[in-house]
Amino acid sequence: MTGEMLGFAAVAVVLLAASLGVVLTPNLFHAVLYLAAALVATGVVFLLLDAPFLFGVQLLLYAGGVVTIVVFAIMLTERLVGQSIQQTSRYLINGAVLSAAVFVGVVGFLVQMPAIGPRQAWPGELTALLGRALMGPFVMPFELLAVLLVIALLGALYFARSDT
């Protein structure tokens, strides 16, 4: 059992537990917190995959931004409704069966995959490579992404305006 394996096992356990918490806990606020934990664990997985830049991006955007937005949304909607953030689930068994089926389907493909060899080293510093790629071959999607974000911002503003 190498250190890498131990680390992976630990992170995997945390990630799975947190995911289950997200979907199973009745309290919505707790669910959001579990989501935050899951997102952080995912970031650690990125670290294990030698992508530190992505770890940083994950923490900043997901664990930071998305969780914050969701918390705001919960607070706003919960106050409008005026009851506690309790909720029950519907048709648990159906959902479980279907999810399990999808999982089995995906794993069915996985087992037929030929083994891919050991990891090669990145040809250089990953972050620099990423930067050069974003400004080089992937500059068009990058710029379009910027446009998309502006549109999303405008959309959110439109929805947020008052009715007068």
Add this chain to the structure above:
Amino acid sequence: MRTGSATLALIVLGLPFASFLLLALVRPLRRSAGAAAGVSITAIAGALVAAILDFRTAVPREPTQSPSTTWAWLPGDGGPMATVGVMVDDLSLTMLLLVTLVSLLVQVYSWAYLHDEPRPSLGRYYAYHSLFAFSMLGLVLAPNFLQMFIFWELVGLCSYLLIGYWYDRPSAARAAVKAFWITKLGDLGFVAGIVMLWSATGTFDFWTLFSMGTMGTLPVELLPCIMFLIYLGAVGKSAQFPLHIWLPDAMEGPTPVSALIHAATMVTAGVFLVNRAFPLFRLTPDVLVLVAWVGAFTALLAASMACVDDDIKRVLAYSTVSQLGLMMAAAGAAAPEAGFMHLVVHGVFKALLFLGAGVVIHVFHTNDVFRMGGLRPWPWTWLPFVVATLALAGVWPLPGFYTKEAILAGVLHAHLTLPFLMLALTSLLTSFYMFRVVFLAFFARPHGHAHTPHVPWLMDYVCRLLAALTLAIGFRMAFFGEHHEGPGWLPAFSLTLAGAGFVLAWAMYHRRVVDPARVAAALWPIDALARRRYFLDAIFAGLYRWVLLTFARLIGWTDRYLVDGVLNVLSAWTLRAGDRVRGLQTGLPQDYVYGVALGVLLLFVLAQWSLR
């Protein structure tokens, strides 16, 4: 054995047909009755002339020479499947003469008898007469079964049209339909027999079939069945038991029509068929025995019903049925020539009987014999009728004597004892009921004061002509004809029967020494049954109604429950399925995600399958 000219035969056939076409297509011609009558009578007179010419110029032929002239009609492999043409031999030549002569006389008589009819109706009447003449002549000249069957059906149609001439009378319309249906029953057998014969031999042609019969190449296994089926057609058309019930009702038609088609021509088509196809019937003796028995039984049955009827025309109708039975019995006894001779002479004197009855109906405006009488001072009213009665009763030297004796001799020769006895009793009854009518209609005490009856001269002269013809035929047979050898006691026996019938009728209805009511009471079972026509009409009507209603109910049930049912079930299921499927559209996005996930699973399965 002779054969006549085919051209002349075609002229005989063509003239009435041309007359019919002209009258059917040219409306103004038809609506003016005088012109219509003129066209029709001229045509039939021309046909008669051609028939006489053909008869006299006929030449002898070899037995192996075919008397038919045919043209190909329906195509088939290896030669035409069906032909049309004419077969001009002794049988058809004689029939041509009979049909054209009686048709001419009846058409002339009709002009006077139906003088009070509306003009357009009378034109229609003459059109029908032309069509009938054409059909009957075509039947008689047919060289094969198929053509004969076509004209057979045409003749049936004309019978329907003429019986139902006064179509606004419900009884007449019903009688016409009844005649059509009953004869159609027989025709079913006829057509089945013809088709079976064709499928066994490959031909409809008479001459070919007769040759095959003599050479022994005819397939004989099914032949009795086939000939029986063909005989069924004759049963219907010639009113043999049990399909005789249409003939008495057919008297709803005008009297000249009854004289023509229900005495001399149409009803004799069945007898003619048996005679024409006799070379084939000869090969099936069992069928012939049946024919003889049915004929004798029919003769007796009809004669019994004639004894109790008051309607003069109906008595004559039963008499016709009875005589037809006699002719069929002759054929069944393998003496077809005797039956055919009787057919010809019977055609003449029966037509005379009907036309003479027409005279007395015209005088008294009723058909009921008990309302007639007192015509003794005017012989020209009753003399033709009495001549015909003597002929029918079989008194020497009139035609009926020789032909009836020949038939009885033939039946005796074939060792058919019971049929012979039935026919003998029939002879007695024939004489009895005919003289009963004579005494009641002409010589009974008059009901009012007597005054000269007014009868149109045309009707009178036609009757006198027919009476003279009857006498002439009788004398010719008595003094110039050849006499067949029969048992020596037979002529005396038949004369005795005729005489006994006369005496009985004279005693009961003229001198009134024997009370008819007492006789009726003594024979009450037969009397009661005969008056009710032996319930045969009721049985037929009940059967017909039962079959039709059951079939109709079955069809109705099938339509409502199976045909409609299938449609209703399908539409109901569609609606219900639609309702159920609509339940899937809940509007909740999560349910749609379920759908998407299921679809993805399906794709996984498909991908795995294709990878295998």
Add this chain to the structure above:
Amino acid sequence: MPLGAYLTLAALVFAIGLFGVLTRRNAVGILLGIELMLNAVNINLVAFARFRTDLAGLIFTLFTISITVAEVAVGLAIVIVLFRVRRTVEADHLDLPRG
């Protein structure tokens, strides 16, 4: 760790996220499930990028994260507006597309 382990982990997280989407009543809860699913996809992408030494996978992941953030923002804005109108976040009551 072999590639398969990471992929299996991602598949598990994906399945759990799908379970959340199917069973949660609250609209926000459903969005959380969607987040998990997207997360799992990201793990998949990065794992493949690492094991095939292909930078494109990582770039794709960056874009995915960015777009997800935008999507969450707009989605929650819609949820809030829906509330102002319908006064409820119960997913069972949001059945406007109902046939």
